[in-house]
Amino acid sequence: MSNRSIDSKNVPLLDIVGENRPLHDEMLEAIREVFETGRFLYGPAVTELENAIAKLSGAKHAIGCASGSDALLLALLAMDIGPGDEVIVPSFTFFATASAVERVGAKIVFVDIDPATFNLDPAKVKAAITSNTKAVIPVHLFGRSADMTALTRVAGEVGIQVIEDAAQAIGAAHHDRGVGAWGDIGCFSFYPTKNLGGCGDGGMMTTSSDELAARIRLFAAHGMNPRYVHRVVGINSRLDTIQAAALCVKMKHLESWTNSRRQNAAKYHELFADAGLTSNITLPADDTDGTHVWNQFTIRVPNARRDALRTHLAEQSIASEIYYPIPLHQQECFRHIDCEPGSLVESERAAAEVLSLPVFPELTIEEQQRVVRGIGSFFAARKVSAA
Numbered sequence: 445m446s447n448r449s450i451d452s453k454n455v456p457l458l459d460i461v462g463e464n465r466p467l468h469d470e471m472l473e474a475i476r477e478v479f480e481t482g483r484f485l486y487g488p489a490v491t492e493l494e495n496a497i498a499k500l501s502g503a504k505h506a507i508g509c510a511s512g513s514d515a516l517l518l519a520l521l522a523m524d525i526g527p528g529d530e531v532i533v534p535s536f537t538f539f540a541t542a543s544a545v546e547r548v549g550a551k552i553v554f555v556d557i558d559p560a561t562f563n564l565d566p567a568k569v570k571a572a573i574t575s576n577t578k579a580v581i582p583v584h585l586f587g588r589s590a591d592m593t594a595l596t597r598v599a600g601e602v603g604i605q606v607i608e609d610a611a612q613a614i615g616a617a618h619h620d621r622g623v624g625a626w627g628d629i630g631c632f633s634f635y636p637t638k639n640l641g642g643c644g645d646g647g648m649m650t651t652s653s654d655e656l657a658a659r660i661r662l663f664a665a666h667g668m669n670p671r672y673v674h675r676v677v678g679i680n681s682r683l684d685t686i687q688a689a690a691l692c693v694k695m696k697h698l699e700s701w702t703n704s705r706r707q708n709a710a711k712y713h714e715l716f717a718d719a720g721l722t723s724n725i726t727l728p729a730d731d732t733d734g735t736h737v738w739n740q741f742t743i744r745v746p747n748a749r750r751d752a753l754r755t756h757l758a759e760q761s762i763a764s765e766i767y768y769p770i771p772l773h774q775q776e777c778f779r780h781i782d783c784e785p786g787s788l789v790e791s792e793r794a795a796a797e798v799l800s801l802p803v804f805p806e807l808t809i810e811e812q813q814r815v816v817r818g819i820g821s822f823f824a825a826r827k828v829s830a831a
């Protein structure tokens with residue numbers, strides 16, 4: 445049976461309170477134990493979670509930090525990427541993917557996405573590589589792995605590093621290898637709305653390189669080693685033991701939540717097909733080359749009807765969200781980054797067409813039916829008025 449926080453008439457986009465409620469006692473007990481030991485930083489729960497994430501991804505090491513954004517920043521610092529270097533990133537992603545590159549003083553190179561997957565287009569990545577390119581950051585957007593076969597091949601040919609932004613894709617895989625174990629470093633986030641959400645901020649990096657693991661730990665602790673000796677300038681970024689303790693409890697349920705998300709996505713495909721709506725909207729395809737973990741179920745609404753559909757759904761108390769309305773190359777703070785005109789058309793088109801629907805684990809079939817009916821009534825009304 446589902447656990448829902450409120451028995452309401454709304455269909456919410458997610459239900460964090462409902463997800464956590466059955467685990468409250470266990471999580472509070474785990475946090476109480478942290479109080480008993482007083483090890484609020486570097487406590488045993490941090491190591492336990494690091495080991496669990498390493499195992500899940502298949503990478504040799506996992507290292508906790510304060511957020512997914514810090515994970516990206518630390519990955520670049522550990523790779524010694526800075527001024528004069530170029531880093532390839534998608535424009536259609538969350539801000540942090542690109543801001544980390546700007547923070548270390550390297551040059552952002554925006555590359556367009558494959559419209560079918562919303563992920564970096566490997567052929568376009570290849571075309572964007574110059575002698576200054578040091579790394580590429582594929583994002584596994586909405587929980588679907590980027591084409592890591594092609595991307596690691598392209599990167600390997602010219603010897604650039606790969607940093608996976610797996611913030612939305614914990615537990616996802618490309619073929620039989622987990623995300624975070626394909627690139628040189630993988631970056632995860634425990635922001636409360638991610639598939640493994642904490643009680644606040646938290647992040648993690650994965651790597652199979654002993655050298656990179658050591659450098660990540662060094663840069664996450666002020667670059668200090670041994671005590672009060674600094675050869676590099678690091679930052680202070682740690683995963684709190686309290687967060688790790690709560691996350692260890694939730695970690696045991698991740699697989700079942702992922703399965704629920706996958707079932708919900710499959711159910712939408714069935715319901716939208718039955719309702720005859722698949723020509724009005726484009727559904728996100730499942731990943732036949734891997735495991736999609738559906739952090740978002742993001743449809744495309746063509747012909748400039750997306751915003752009207754969203755309003756129509758809101759009138760029926762059905763939540764939806766636009767991830768992301770403005771591609772990063774059009775953000776004011778990135779105006780200085782020159783992009784070839786027309787080189788990011790798919791990113792711009794996606795920003796104009798996408799709409800994310802509720803797909804969280806506790807979503808009921810009745811609620812999914814309401815979402816589909818809500819979209820159906822929008823297009824039915826349009827058909828009549830157009831005739």
Ligand SMILES: *Cc1c(COP(=O)(O)O)cnc(C)c1O
Binds near residue numbers: 514541583645646
């Ligand atoms: C959430 C997210 C981040 C940042 O994670 P935080 O933990 O919120 O700092 C980075 N990249 C992507 C794609 C994200 O979705």
